[in-house]
Amino acid sequence: xxxxxxxxxxxxxHNQGGAVIPVMRDAALSVxxxxxxxxxxxxxxxxxxxxxxxxxxxxxxxxxxxVGDVDVAQAAPREVLALRRAxxxxxxxxxxxxxxxxxxxVVAEPLLALGVAREEALGRARDLxxxxxxxxxxxxxxxxxxxxxxxxxxxxxxxxxxxxxxxLLDEPTASLDAANREVVLTLIEEAKARGAAILGIFHDEAxxxxxxxxxxxxxxxxxxxxx
Amino acid sequence: xTPLLQVKGLxxxxxxxxxxxxxxxxxxxxxxxxxxxxSGSGKSTLLNCLAGHLEADSGHxxxxxxxEGLRDVRAMSEPERRMLAxxxxxxxxxxxxxxxxxxxxxxxxxxxxxMAVGARHYGDIRAQAQDWLGRVEIAADRIxxxxxxxxxxxxxxxxxxxxxxxxxxxxxxxxxxxxxxVSVQARLLDLLRGLVREMGxxxxxxxxxxxxxxxxxxxxxxxxxxxxxEAGLTDQVLDDPQHGYTQLLVSSVxxx
Numbered sequence: 001x002x003x004x005x006x007x008x009x010x011x012x013x014h015n016q017g018g019a020v021i022p023v024m025r026d027a028a029l030s031v032x033x034x035x036x037x038x039x040x041x042x043x044x045x046x047x048x049x050x051x052x053x054x055x056x057x058x059x060x061x062x063x064x065x066x067v068g069d070v071d072v073a074q075a076a077p078r079e080v081l082a083l084r085r086a087x088x089x090x091x092x093x094x095x096x097x098x099x100x101x102x103x104x105x106v107v108a109e110p111l112l113a114l115g116v117a118r119e120e121a122l123g124r125a126r127d128l129x130x131x132x133x134x135x136x137x138x139x140x141x142x143x144x145x146x147x148x149x150x151x152x153x154x155x156x157x158x159x160x161x162x163x164x165x166x167x168l169l170d171e172p173t174a175s176l177d178a179a180n181r182e183v184v185l186t187l188i189e190e191a192k193a194r195g196a197a198i199l200g201i202f203h204d205e206a207x208x209x210x211x212x213x214x215x216x217x218x219x220x221x222x223x224x225x226x227x
Numbered sequence: 228x229t230p231l232l233q234v235k236g237l238x239x240x241x242x243x244x245x246x247x248x249x250x251x252x253x254x255x256x257x258x259x260x261x262x263x264x265x266s267g268s269g270k271s272t273l274l275n276c277l278a279g280h281l282e283a284d285s286g287h288x289x290x291x292x293x294x295e296g297l298r299d300v301r302a303m304s305e306p307e308r309r310m311l312a313x314x315x316x317x318x319x320x321x322x323x324x325x326x327x328x329x330x331x332x333x334x335x336x337x338x339x340x341x342m343a344v345g346a347r348h349y350g351d352i353r354a355q356a357q358d359w360l361g362r363v364e365i366a367a368d369r370i371x372x373x374x375x376x377x378x379x380x381x382x383x384x385x386x387x388x389x390x391x392x393x394x395x396x397x398x399x400x401x402x403x404x405x406x407x408x409v410s411v412q413a414r415l416l417d418l419l420r421g422l423v424r425e426m427g428x429x430x431x432x433x434x435x436x437x438x439x440x441x442x443x444x445x446x447x448x449x450x451x452x453x454x455x456x457e458a459g460l461t462d463q464v465l466d467d468p469q470h471g472y473t474q475l476l477v478s479s480v481x482x483x
């Protein structure tokens with residue numbers, strides 16, 4: 001489902017003397033449907049950079065990032081947008097929403113964007129928020145004022161609202177208590193069971209051991225670090 | 228799918244100075260294109276050339292018309308262009324006073340656009356005006372008040388209702404949330420996002436507010452000295468800017 005090969009990237013800082021910072025060399029990995037692949041490597045090795053490149057958030061300089069039948073490294077913006085709507089989900093560590101929009105609508109939005117009927121989308125949102133222990137009295141409120149852990153759970157609910165065939169997870173269990181961590185790990189296991197291809201970063205080693213089919217050490221792709 | 232708008236090599240000079248130079252892009256139905264850049268970068272010139280408010284020197288603005296498919300708007304006759312401007316196109320000005328008739332009631336401002344495309348039944352016009360005032364969250368009992376009695380945020384929402392009541396397919400917006408306080412701005416952003424999603428609206432939005440484009444625009448063009456220096460997915464351009472000017476722009480935003 002996700003196939004990466006020969007992927008390379010530099011950052012060029014035009015306003016800082018044109019400094020060129022190589023961040024990725026010849027990265028290659030693949031994630032099959034029903035698999036969860038964990039990215040490991042020290043902080044700064046390029047785990048998040050790799051995830052962002054798969055999502056089309058960072059540009060690739062060279063290589064192929066195939067998600068389904070789209071090469072994200074070459075695709076037009078419009079194709080990446082369509083891919084993100086229907087095929088490729090992303091749970092980032094940060095919740096970015098229009099202020100003043102109710103939590104329930106924030107979670108239902110990915111489904112509404114796909115044309116799912118409003119009642120059905122809201123029903124799915126209620127179900128997920130309930131499972132993730134967001135108290136019902138908070139649903140009509142904007143998540144911008146929520147605690148860090150609550151925002152993280154709203155973000156997860158939003159990321160799991162639609163059954164994406166491919167899913168990127170950036171530290172989904174960070175800042176969660178034991179009960180909610182369990183809910184999130186169960187959601188990931190359910191997604192794997194329905195055939196989603198998942199690429200994730202988990203600093204939580206026990207969580208990684210439980211959900212990941214295998215791990216890939218991105219240090220192999222870090223320029224200047226590879227053996 | 229055919230693009231709704233195809234812009235090719237659009238150029239406008241003010242004497243020896245460049246307004247905008249050789250701008251090309253495609254816009255598809257349901258897409259929102261943001262244009263950012265500092266004052267004087269040519270973004271408003273570009274918007275006004277697209278909307279036909281300014282005569283460009285060269286280039287093409289092709290629009291997918293309902294009747295005849297892709298047509299070059301610049302080659303249309305004046306009556307054809309005016310017809311387009313009040314049916315399939317809409318233009319939301321930065322200052323609502325430029326887009327509203329200040330001496331006419333709120334309901335009249337919305338109804339007038341309907342009458343311009345042939346609506347004649349008073350009851351229907353008033354009912355539609357009422358419906359649109361509701362969508363932009365203007366209370367029903369304000370329908371007979373003039374815009375002069377409205378706050379700036381309400382005027383801007385009224386301008387949006389007036390522009391969208393005829394079901395346009397393409398909306399041009401010049402700093403639509405500029406000058407509004409942040410709470411009103413947030414409500415307006417949510418309103419616009421809903422309209423884009425539910426009506427399949429396409430929009431070209433000029434702004435200097437990077438937070439606004441991040442939340443509203445699917446794609447982004449960055450302009451400097453009349454030229455488009457970078458274009459792409461909005462979050463990609465903001466998070467991984469390739470051009471020196473965009474890097475400067477993104478890194479110069481003050482964190483609240």
